[in-house]
Every structure is written in C-alpha cells, then in structure tokens.
Amino acid sequence: MPNKPWLSEGLTEKEYEMIVDLLDRKPTTTELGIFGVMWSEHCSYKNSKLILKNLFTEGECVLQGPGENAGIIDIGDGQAISFKIESHNHPSAVEPFQGAATGVGGIIRDIFTMGARPIANLNSLRFGELNNDKVQYLFKGVVSGISSYGNSIGIPTVGGEVYFSSAYEGNPLVNVMSVGLLKKENIATATAKGEGNSVMVVGAATGRDGIKGASFASDELSEDSKEDRPAVQVGDPFMEKLLLEASLELINTNSLIGIQDMGAAGLTSSSAEMASRGNSGIEIDISKVPTREKNMTSYEIMLSESQERMLIIPKKGKEQVVKDIFNKWDLHAEVIGRVNDDGMLRIFNGEDKVAEISAKILADEAPEYRRETKLPEYIKNVNEINANDIKSEDYNNDLLDLLSSPTIASKKWVYEQYDYMVMTNTVVGPGSDAAVIRIKGKDKALALSTDSNGKYCYLNPRRGAAIAVAEAARNIVCSGGKPLAITDGLNFGNPMNPEIYWQFKNSVEGITKACKKLDTPVIGGNVSFYNESPKGAIYPTPIIGMVGLLDSLKDKTTMHFKNEGDLIYLIGKNVEELGGSEYLELKEGKVDGYVPQLDLNLEKRVQKTVREAIKENIINSAHDCSEGGVAVNLAESCFENNLGVNIKINKEISNKALLFGESQSRIIVSISKELASKLENIAVENCVPYGKIGVVEGTQFKFNNLIKLDVEEMKVKWETAIEKKL
Amino acid sequence: MKAGVVTFPGSNCDADVFHVLKNIFNIDTKMIWYKDKNIKGYDLIVLPGGFSYGDYLRSGAIARFAKVMDPIIDFAEKGGLVLGICNGFQILLESNLLPGAMKVNDNLKFVCKNTVLTVINNKTPFTNQCEKSAAIEMPVAHGEGNYYIDKEGLKELNENNQIILKYKNKKVNPNGSINNIAGICNKERNVFGLMPHPERCSEPLITPGKSDGYNIFSSIISFINKRGGKIAK
Amino acid sequence: MDWEVKIETKLKDGILDPQGKAVKTGLKSLGYNNVESVHVGKYLELVLENIEQKNKAAKMVEEMCDKLLANPVIEDYSYHIKEMEG
Amino acid sequence: MDWEVKIETKLKDGILDPQGKAVKTGLKSLGYNNVESVHVGKYLELVLENIEQKNKAAKMVEEMCDKLLANPVIEDYSYHIKEMEG
Numbered sequence A: 001m002p003n004k005p006w007l008s009e010g011l012t013e014k015e016y017e018m019i020v021d022l023l024d025r026k027p028t029t030t031e032l033g034i035f036g037v038m039w040s041e042h043c044s045y046k047n048s049k050l051i052l053k054n055l056f057t058e059g060e061c062v063l064q065g066p067g068e069n070a071g072i073i074d075i076g077d078g079q080a081i082s083f084k085i086e087s088h089n090h091p092s093a094v095e096p097f098q099g100a101a102t103g104v105g106g107i108i109r110d111i112f113t114m115g116a117r118p119i120a121n122l123n124s125l126r127f128g129e130l131n132n133d134k135v136q137y138l139f140k141g142v143v144s145g146i147s148s149y150g151n152s153i154g155i156p157t158v159g160g161e162v163y164f165s166s167a168y169e170g171n172p173l174v175n176v177m178s179v180g181l182l183k184k185e186n187i188a189t190a191t192a193k194g195e196g197n198s199v200m201v202v203g204a205a206t207g208r209d210g211i212k213g214a215s216f217a218s219d220e221l222s223e224d225s226k227e228d229r230p231a232v233q234v235g236d237p238f239m240e241k242l243l244l245e246a247s248l249e250l251i252n253t254n255s256l257i258g259i260q261d262m263g264a265a266g267l268t269s270s271s272a273e274m275a276s277r278g279n280s281g282i283e284i285d286i287s288k289v290p291t292r293e294k295n296m297t298s299y300e301i302m303l304s305e306s307q308e309r310m311l312i313i314p315k316k317g318k319e320q321v322v323k324d325i326f327n328k329w330d331l332h333a334e335v336i337g338r339v340n341d342d343g344m345l346r347i348f349n350g351e352d353k354v355a356e357i358s359a360k361i362l363a364d365e366a367p368e369y370r371r372e373t374k375l376p377e378y379i380k381n382v383n384e385i386n387a388n389d390i391k392s393e394d395y396n397n398d399l400l401d402l403l404s405s406p407t408i409a410s411k412k413w414v415y416e417q418y419d420y421m422v423m424t425n426t427v428v429g430p431g432s433d434a435a436v437i438r439i440k441g442k443d444k445a446l447a448l449s450t451d452s453n454g455k456y457c458y459l460n461p462r463r464g465a466a467i468a469v470a471e472a473a474r475n476i477v478c479s480g481g482k483p484l485a486i487t488d489g490l491n492f493g494n495p496m497n498p499e500i501y502w503q504f505k506n507s508v509e510g511i512t513k514a515c516k517k518l519d520t521p522v523i524g525g526n527v528s529f530y531n532e533s534p535k536g537a538i539y540p541t542p543i544i545g546m547v548g549l550l551d552s553l554k555d556k557t558t559m560h561f562k563n564e565g566d567l568i569y570l571i572g573k574n575v576e577e578l579g580g581s582e583y584l585e586l587k588e589g590k591v592d593g594y595v596p597q598l599d600l601n602l603e604k605r606v607q608k609t610v611r612e613a614i615k616e617n618i619i620n621s622a623h624d625c626s627e628g629g630v631a632v633n634l635a636e637s638c639f640e641n642n643l644g645v646n647i648k649i650n651k652e653i654s655n656k657a658l659l660f661g662e663s664q665s666r667i668i669v670s671i672s673k674e675l676a677s678k679l680e681n682i683a684v685e686n687c688v689p690y691g692k693i694g695v696v697e698g699t700q701f702k703f704n705n706l707i708k709l710d711v712e713e714m715k716v717k718w719e720t721a722i723e724k725k726l
Numbered sequence B: 001m002k003a004g005v006v007t008f009p010g011s012n013c014d015a016d017v018f019h020v021l022k023n024i025f026n027i028d029t030k031m032i033w034y035k036d037k038n039i040k041g042y043d044l045i046v047l048p049g050g051f052s053y054g055d056y057l058r059s060g061a062i063a064r065f066a067k068v069m070d071p072i073i074d075f076a077e078k079g080g081l082v083l084g085i086c087n088g089f090q091i092l093l094e095s096n097l098l099p100g101a102m103k104v105n106d107n108l109k110f111v112c113k114n115t116v117l118t119v120i121n122n123k124t125p126f127t128n129q130c131e132k133s134a135a136i137e138m139p140v141a142h143g144e145g146n147y148y149i150d151k152e153g154l155k156e157l158n159e160n161n162q163i164i165l166k167y168k169n170k171k172v173n174p175n176g177s178i179n180n181i182a183g184i185c186n187k188e189r190n191v192f193g194l195m196p197h198p199e200r201c202s203e204p205l206i207t208p209g210k211s212d213g214y215n216i217f218s219s220i221i222s223f224i225n226k227r228g229g230k231i232a233k
Numbered sequence C, D: 001m002d003w004e005v006k007i008e009t010k011l012k013d014g015i016l017d018p019q020g021k022a023v024k025t026g027l028k029s030l031g032y033n034n035v036e037s038v039h040v041g042k043y044l045e046l047v048l049e050n051i052e053q054k055n056k057a058a059k060m061v062e063e064m065c066d067k068l069l070a071n072p073v074i075e076d077y078s079y080h081i082k083e084m085e086g
C-alpha cells in the first residue's frame, strides 16, 4: 500500500485512524475503497446529517419519510405517491449529455425501487450566462441528455425550471425529480433480513464505469476533472425500461423481502445499506456477479457504478420467480450471496475473503461533523436598493428586455425536446405554474412544481429558502391543488468553508420554518456539496420539489387569460422592494439588496383565498407573481391566447417596484365581472389585501401610462429569446 | 370487434393506445407480446409509439425482426387493419409494409408539440370520420420523423391517394418530411402509419377542444363494424 | 478463424443529410472554411468468430447489412474485413 | 489541393456501448451467432478544399475532431486522408 493510502480514497488521516480502530486492524485495499465511498459525503451525509435532522418531516400524509430510496405520501383511495429529487451536477459538468441522462436514470430507479410506477419527471437546471460557448455546450448537452433518457424510457418530463447566471458557470446544476404512483399495499423496502435468504443482482452487467463516482461528487471541480474520465457513465434507457417493467412485475408478486437500486457506490452501498436497515449482514461472492469486462478486480466490482442494476433479497424459495420474470425481460438475475445474522458485510472472491466489515459501521457510523459557520463577508455589504438607484429610460424596453432575458424567457426550446405527454396523463404540461397529472380511473390529479431562486438564497439564505417553499406551494395552489409535501435538493459549495456552511445551515432553517407553517413536510431529498469552480462557489441553491393534490379535475386552473372582458385581480400586497430582482440585475448588473419580505401568515391566507376561489369554480386563471414582477407575470398570462390587458393600479410605491419588484405572496387572477364580488368576499373573509387592477382586453399590453406594447411583439421576443442565443 | 396492441421490448405508448381503445371506446383489446407467433382473431393490430429496443440503430430496425412481425405481415397481407403510430410507423417502413424510410428530424432534435394537419384522404378505413381537407390537431413526439421517399415512390403515393395526412404547411412541419407528409397508407388501404399520436388527443379531458385523435379511432371502429368484423379477401 | 469487420453506412447521394448539414455549419462557425461537404453516417465494428473463409465472412456481413445494419431505401454501406490477430 | 477525409469515432474501451449491445442482440436474434462483439460509432466523410499539404489537412482534421466531431471525454477517433481525384 502507498504511504498514505487514505488519501486516494478521499478519507482524512483521522478517519483512517477511526477505521483501523473500528476494525482493530489495517483495512485491505478493497475494504479501504469501501470505506472511502461509504464515508464519502455523497453516501454518508457526514457534513449535513446533524443539520438535516432539524427538517420538518412529519405530517398526516407521510407514509415514508427520509431514510429510504424515496419518500411516500398517501393520496387516498389506497393510492400513494413516491417522489424524490437528486442531483447529477458534477457528472454533467464533465459530460453533459451522459451526466444528465444517467441522473434521470438514477432518480427513476429510486422511485420504482419503492414499488411505484414513475409517472412524471421534473428537472431543475442552472447554467452560466448563455453568451459563452462552453455554457451553450453544457446547456444543449444536458437538455438533450434528459430528453434522450426520459423520452426513451417513456416517462413524461412535465415541468421544471432553468436559470442562467454566471454563478453557475463551470459548475452547472442538474437536479431531476421523479414522481411515481403505487398502491399502498405494494410499498417495497430496501431491507435485507432473514438468515440464509439469497442476495441477487439483477439488470445490467457490471463494468468498470463510474468507479468512485460517489467520491467524485464529493470534491470540487478543478482543471483536472477532465481526468476523471473513467467516472463517466453511459446510460441505457432501454435497459432501464426493461428493468422498470421487470421490477414492478416482481414487486407485484409479493415475493420480495427487499429491493434496492445500485446508485452511488454501487454494490457496496446497496449491500451495506440493505443489511444495516435489516440489522443483518450480507455475504457476497463477487465472482458470481455478471461482468461486462474481463479481469475485473474485487475492488472494481464492489465500487463500479454501472447503471441499471438492482440488488434483490427474495423470500425463501422465490429465486426462480425472480429469474423467470427477469429472463422474460431478457435481463440477468443471479444469486450472488446470502443474508447472514451477524451483521457483517463479507465479500469473497471465490474462496478468498477480500473484505469483512460490519454493515452498520459502513452505513450508519460514518463520522458526523458539525462544521464551523461564519457570517459571509459579502452579506455584510448587502445594501438596500432604492428605485432611484436604477437608471431607466423607457419601461417598454425594460419589459421587452426582461421578457427576452433567458432566465425569464419561455423555456419552450427546452421542453419541446421533452416528451411531456407520454402516458396520456398530462392535463397541464410545461408552461404554466405547476404541471397537472391526472390519476387514471379517479377524478383526481397531482400538481407538481420545482422552485428555487439562487439569488435570493445568496443574499439571504434563510429567507430565500423559505421563499422557495412558499413559491412552490403558491404554484401548486394556482394550478388548483393542495400542497402536500416536498423533496429538497440542496446544492451548495464546499462545506469546509464556514461561510458556505452558514449558507447551508440557514437555508435548511428557512425550509424548516416554511414547511412547518405551510404544513408541507420534507419526505426526502439530496445534498450536493462542493459545487465550486475555480471562480468560486455557486449561489446556495436549495431546490424545492413539491407535490400537491387536486381532489377534483374540475379544479384544474392555468395561468393563461381566457376571456376578453374578464377582470384582473391581484391578491396580496405590492411593496416597495427591488432587492435581488431580475430587474436590478438586468439594468445595473447587480445582485444586491434586501430579499423581498416573506410573511408566512399572509402567504397562507393568500393561498387559502385563491384555493377557495378555485374550489368555488369562479376564477378563470391564476398566476403566481415571481421573477420579473407584476409586469412580466401579466405578460406571461397574455401569451397563450393572444389577449391584451389594460392595467390601472393606484400606486403607492415607485413605478419600478410596481412594475418589476418581486414582492412575495401575490397571485394574479382573472374572473368574469359577475363573479368578482364573490372573490372579493373570499379575500375579505381571509383578511387578505387585494385590488382590482385591470381588465383583459384587446391585443395590447397597457399598464398605467407606463407601458404600451403589442402582445404579439412581446410574445415573439419571449418565445424566441433562448433559441436566438444559441 | 377485437383489437391487439403489440408490446416490443421498450415500447412505451402501448399502454396509452390500450387505454383509449379499452376505456374510451370500450373495445375488446389485448396486449400482444413481441414473441407471440399466434395472433388469431383480431380485427385491428396496433403497433404503438415509443421506442423499441431503444431504437439505437435506426428506429424500428430491430423490432421489425421480432417474432410477432411474421404473423402481422401475414395479417396485413390478408387485408387485416394495421395501425402504426410513430415508432409503429417506423416499424411498418422497416418491414416494407409501407414504402419509404425515416430520417432524423431536420433540426436533429426530438420534438414534442401539437401540430396542425390536413386530412388529404378521408376515404380510408382510418379517416372515414374525418372531414376531407379539414385542419386537425394532433401532437407529435419523435426524433426520427423526417419521412423520405424517392421521386417515383412519391409519384406513386400521390397517384394512389396513399397520402392521408400532411402537416398543414412547411412552417408547421416539425421534422422536414418530404411534401409535409405525416401519414400514409398502403395501396390496399389497410395499413396506415402516421407520426402524430392520435391516442394522445382522444379524450377531451386532457386535450380540451382538441380531440381529433378520437376520429381516427372511431373511423377504424366504424369501418370494422360495417365490414362485420370479418377480414376482407 | 476470427474476423474484425468495419462497416460504414451513410445516406445515399442526393438524399439530404441533416446531420451532415449541421456538422458543416458547426465547422464553418468554428472558422474551418475549407470544409466543402460533410456526410454523417454510422460506423460499426464487429468481431465474427469461427468462420473459416474470408469470403464466407464477407457474405455474412453483406447479408447483415442488407437486412439490418443499413436501410437499403436510403443508405449505402461499405465494409472491410481483416483477420483478427492473436 | 482537395482532400477526402474519412473519420470514425467510437466509444473508449470500458465505456458502456448500449447501441452496440442492442445491435448485437438484434443480430443474434436473426441467427448470426458468430457475432462476438459489436461497437457502434459515428462515421463522417468530409471534403477539405484548397489545402496545400497533407499534413496541414491532417492537423486540421485532428483539431476539428478534438473540438467538435468527437467527444474527447468518451470517444476515440481515427481518420484517413486521401487526395481527391478529378
């Protein structure tokens, strides 16, 4: 062994000493490799566990909280929904197409491992500014990777978000959320139990790809990341489709003790985690694992991250059931070992024992670190933004410029590459606030959304993260649903940096606060640290993926204006706030200012108002007011049906804040004249400020005396902006 | 009447067509496994959309050799109705049940969106409930839908009125197909392949006001009912 | 004997090649103005085992191409066969 | 002088090749049991105009491959250059 063998496995000397202590001897090469990945950030959450413990994870609807491959919630009628978000940032930075594709494959496996049929995917993406070849390459590659994998496997990609900011240059974020439907009685778990039960590996053969991907994800990107080439995995959506069908068929036969996908750290983490959950041990003979390449070492087989594989513990005597089903789908299914009752993970290569470690130590006893936090310097220098600080000549141009900035512009270029209709459940696809997916055979549907504004989280992590939760809920409500639960994708820089850790800690606190107030527990998620490039850390980006329920399809609501003559109401309050806004960055090139206030009590009441109005079936559209402010949000509602608006708002605040400020807890709705008083009553009952701000009319966009534009012209700019940059 | 929907390894719109036939039209519908060699008793066979065998080489190229294709070719040759949607269309081309070939979309990207189409021929088992020259809407979702046929082939298609559906014009043609072709049938009119997905717009619920796919299926059903459930010839 | 086979397929002359067009545009935009034409097709490498004569292997390759590997309606193919070393 | 260039790209050793796997399965199911392995890559045919020396053309081809035509992270490429006839 080399001098400091722990180094190449990403372990510290202290950790190495712990290992020697725990084993009471020096580890073998294979054992050290196993510790390296199991104790990596990616698998062990060693730097985040203590903070994540504070998340709000309880609720009536929760059937499975954090701790399994994915969480599960109850949606009534004996049905349940499993969902989770996962990042694939570093692989996508190195090879955007395959990185993103295998990210999709990985999260889908987490869902069907739970016994759920994946019915929708969402993706939350962050890139640098589009005026750079490298960024364009990453952007195009990631989108086509997601498209290729998701379309081929036949799961609709129904929503998501894309932001562009130089903070993500060199370290893009690729987070994918998958949502599955299952019968409550079919919930599968990732447990290994029952001495003597077989351990089987199913799906693809094992190759040398992605060895040590987990440790790779736990490191900063540097110039030599290109040398991490062996870590690049190629996805095979066709294989995964077969694996999906075979696994669900198998789970339905009730022949299983446990099933677990092989994601990060492959065979190592799946076996250690399954054993640990069942308070058992596992013995594996790696010479029985089907391999794709010749002469693979035990180290390689244990650490390979070849995709599209699962580990299965069948009930006694059910091995043949597993084989028959997998063979029907032309897939491998091999017995590679057995469950034991002494808690040890024992790896043999034929007769030779190559590793022997307690599964609990690997899976649960990684060190836990409470890292140092420090208020970041830049936060001290955040300034209040005054409307006069922003120079503007012409609000018409400002609005057109905002509509054609890639972050705000239509994401059609992206989502038209995604099959968002396959499975024929997509009632509302990409392009409105939340996607709406019906549940066949029932008069109900899911509303799905992902949200996070990295700028807000940078300027004020606590509030920014809370806003992400609030906004996700608002999106669900605007689409006609009741917010139920969330999954969180926490993307941050290097946790060893106290300023980054401060961002992390505060973000989690913000999420917790908002989740409690809005009664949307966290049922699972993912942490991705070390998102840095030589230029520095990304904005802290806690992405919230939320699932809501429409208990009747007639509640389905979109953001588009529908009828000439409808009145437009703004529910909520306009405040003099321009901090962290898109407008500020567009005009002054600055990310600065106080992030908009978030009054969670008001938020709740605003959402309740709109939800009640939707339930009463009185409103024709609802749109959450977010990036770009009232002007942009009104414009977005005009486009689908080419309808204009005539807006007259009494102003108590500056024109700039009125048009482009991003105050929270606001929803714009349209309603026919006759029903308007009903809406006003609901708002009054809920003690919510509201204002009648205009009417749907003509084909022009008119806003006080400040803006007058043709909707068609705005729409063309908005729709073609991204394409034009490429 | 009895309909069969084929599942190839990797098919992913098989359940969608099944749902429409079974639950919207209440037709006796069965799934057919790609290894089946016996497909007796059907009035309609659907080759569904999606991806077969991953479509890594060429769409439909490997599926064309699945065991089930021999009896299907036989069924088609005897006059049985065969509907190929998207990947199903590609498989029909690969197996020479329809003429021509599919190239990758002109812009090289997968495209998923609603398209406006014109019904060119409504005197077929598949379009008899559609109005001729009517503009209809159906979604497409494919990466290889750029239909190609050589000059003589095209002439023949035209002469025999085999072109059934076209994208309304070049501007809305999502893939660059020759003459904006979106769907064709064979000379005998019993095999129909199209790139758009009628099964995705057969329910007002999910495509309000735009349920033009419904008419494709109701055409087929009405044709079969008139024929008395018997295969021609 | 074992054979190493290399096969290239490409669209027939006169059939518009969208990939070729895109690659050409890409190369030009990188400043490669000497690029006159580009065609993109597929490259396949096979190993055939236990075939005694080269011409038998060749016949098999042609059959495989005609049936599956190339689409005769739009594609041409060419191939090379070499005895495997080792 | 004008040059005819043929380029083949394929996945590096050890990287999963789903296309090759699928084609191999397809060929086997057609009864071609002698097929031992299949790898699928891209084939490109270019014409380069007005370049005086072959080694200059070669340098250009390599550059184009590194930058655009092959994906250096997962693919290897090879090429042949020939003077154009006619």
Ligand SMILES: Nc1ncnc2c1ncn2[C@@H]1O[C@H](COP(=O)(O)OP(=O)(O)O)[C@@H](O)[C@H]1O
Pocket (backbone or CB within 6 Å): A042, A043, A052, A055, A065, A066, A067, A068, A069, A070, A071, A084, A110, A263, A264, A488, A489, A490, A522, A523, A524, A525, A526, A527
């Ligand atoms: N940010 C988070 N919030 C809540 N739960 C989390 C978070 N991150 C991870 N978890 C939970 O920890 C468990 C392990 O996560 P992970 O390692 O990402 O799963 P996998 O092994 O499927 O990749 C999962 O149950 C996950 O839901």
Ligand SMILES: [Mg+2]
Pocket (backbone or CB within 6 Å): A069, A110, A261, A263
């Ligand atoms: Mg997992």
